[in-house]
Amino acid sequence: MPNKLTRKHSGIIQTGGNAGRLKKGFRYSGLKLKSGLPQIVKTTKKTTKRRKQRGGKKINKKCVLLTLSGKSKKGFKKTKGGYWTGRWTLTKVANKFDNLLISPNKFVADSSRLFNKEFYRKLTSGTAWARDEHITIEGKTYKIYRIKDGKFKEVLKAFKDARAKEASDAQKNAYKIVDGIELRKQKGDGAILIELNSKLKKPTMEIEDKIEDLIKAETKLPVPDLTITYQDRPFGFGVSSNDHGKNAYISKIANVEKNKGAILGAQIIMVGKTDVRGMLYKEIMKILRSVPVPVKVGFAM
Numbered sequence: 001m002p003n004k005l006t007r008k009h010s011g012i013i014q015t016g017g018n019a020g021r022l023k024k025g026f027r028y029s030g031l032k033l034k035s036g037l038p039q040i041v042k043t044t045k046k047t048t049k050r051r052k053q054r055g056g057k058k059i060n061k062k063c064v065l066l067t068l069s070g071k072s073k074k075g076f077k078k079t080k081g082g083y084w085t086g087r088w089t090l091t092k093v094a095n096k097f098d099n100l101l102i103s104p105n106k107f108v109a110d111s112s113r114l115f116n117k118e119f120y121r122k123l124t125s126g127t128a129w130a131r132d133e134h135i136t137i138e139g140k141t142y143k144i145y146r147i148k149d150g151k152f153k154e155v156l157k158a159f160k161d162a163r164a165k166e167a168s169d170a171q172k173n174a175y176k177i178v179d180g181i182e183l184r185k186q187k188g189d190g191a192i193l194i195e196l197n198s199k200l201k202k203p204t205m206e207i208e209d210k211i212e213d214l215i216k217a218e219t220k221l222p223v224p225d226l227t228i229t230y231q232d233r234p235f236g237f238g239v240s241s242n243d244h245g246k247n248a249y250i251s252k253i254a255n256v257e258k259n260k261g262a263i264l265g266a267q268i269i270m271v272g273k274t275d276v277r278g279m280l281y282k283e284i285m286k287i288l289r290s291v292p293v294p295v296k297v298g299f300a301m
Helices: 089-095 126-132 150-164 188-201 207-219 281-290
Strands: 026-032 038-042 060-066 098-105 134-137 140-148 178-179 227-228 235-242 249-253 267-271 295-300
Touching: 026 150, 060 150, 089 134, 098 150, 140 235, 150 207, 178 188, 235 281, 249 267, 267 281
Parallel strands: 060 098
Antiparallel strands: 026 038, 060 140, 098 178, 134 140, 227 295, 235 249, 267 295
16 A cells, blocks of 8 residues: 555656656656656667777778669669659769779789779678669769778779870769769758869860879878887887787876886877878787887887
């Protein structure tokens, strides 16, 4: 039976050993009612964002390769804009990638350096891949090949070489580099399509300069937050990997005098003149053990 002293409220347990306590899903708001009793309200559910999947092969967000495909329009959804697409839309491609490399040739694994399968995310067969990795623009269907992290420069060089081998100027001019940042300024697939078509129709004989600029930007050495010159070994710090076998971070400082300014968790980004960002942990360790001293080591704090 309910305890006579227990407050009558749908959010309060009325019987048993927990009588008088709040039920799950209710809380005190901190305010009082006119009767002087504390106000009880229902708790609101907090929605938590799903954590992104970790691990796997990282994809380079700077660039994507589009090549002509033999895929038919069957199974593709026709949009209001009048062109066909799978789950990928022009807006999604423009928002996701800063540079679109467009090749007039079909992807044939290992048929040329540009199509080296080691440059791209491993492809999987089946309808899911066909649905996800294609986009059709103005009647031409393209496959989307997302470039692996660290392979951007190699793809750019191979793209340049493939273009140089073409016999005619018309074929060379079919190779395009489109600025995704400019595309994404347009709102909606229709506006992006108009902007994209205008870029595709323009001559691109200056494409080699664009490629060189992108390669230079990719090879630009990072500026460390802290640089320490080590005159001899040991360097006086321990390292570990936090990124699934990639990169190296300070996990222990054994010699504070040698490592003034260094903190736990600082990432090693430069060893001498070598940029070690994104390298495998074991490769970084080999460099640290073999590099001649004195040597400068750069850290990102």
